[in-house]
Amino acid sequence: MTHIIFYLDFISPYAYLAFEELPKQLMGISHRVEYRPILFGAVLNHHGHMGPAEIPGKREWTYRQVVWQAKQMGVQLDMPLAHPFNPLSLLRLAVACSDDGAPNRYVCETIFRHVWKGGHAADDVNRFAELSAGLAPKRDMQEAEVKNQLKNNTEQAITQGVFGVPTFAVDDKLFWGLDALPMLRQYMDKNPLFDEADWRSVETIKTGITRKP
Secondary structure (H helix, E strand, O other): OEEEEEEEOOHHHHHHHHHHHHHHOOOOOOOOEEEEEOOHHHHHHOOOOOOOHHHOOOHHHHHHHHHHHHHHOOHHHOOOOOOOOOOOHHHHHHHOOOOOOOHHHHHHHHHHHHHHOOOOOOOHHHHHHHHHHHHHHOOOOHHHHHHHHHHHHHHHHHHHHHOOEEEEHHHHHHHHHHHHHHHHHHHHHHHHHOOOHHHHHHHHHOOOOOOOO
16 A cells, blocks of 8 residues: 655645545555645745745736636635635644644545635634534644644655645655646556656756856
């Protein structure tokens, strides 16, 4: 059985679509998915990046693309009232619903759909109270242990080389993005295209020019 770590943040529409699509892509393969919420903003800060929703032009394109992709996939996706938003409470809620910082699929599904269905404010306090009551977390999301587990998830992701969400970690390899799901499937099917030499060959490419910030 192949173990997959799915690094996610509920703020990402691509993570939501990947979450919905993953079971179809992995149909027929023996696998176990471990869902690991991370704070995408902290990952961006670590790498000195801006999120797609923080860049004019790219922001609008991102929203148009995910709405189109959702329709192509047959997945309901409604943009929340405001985006980006602060996902910290949602991430801590997900972690609080677990013992080890890895919530189950039902918890992740419920929170993803809270954000991406209905076109509501994802960070509305009244809606959040209803969401939390329905999930009935095992622990208080304000506990230091819960906060530390989310922090540890994020630091673990950064240590592994994660730079965005969704990212899927399998063996010692990372697959980033919704569009990487077919690539992930081929890797798990033992496609010879993933020969170790080919996989590592890109690491020898020299940097031709470096732009100043």
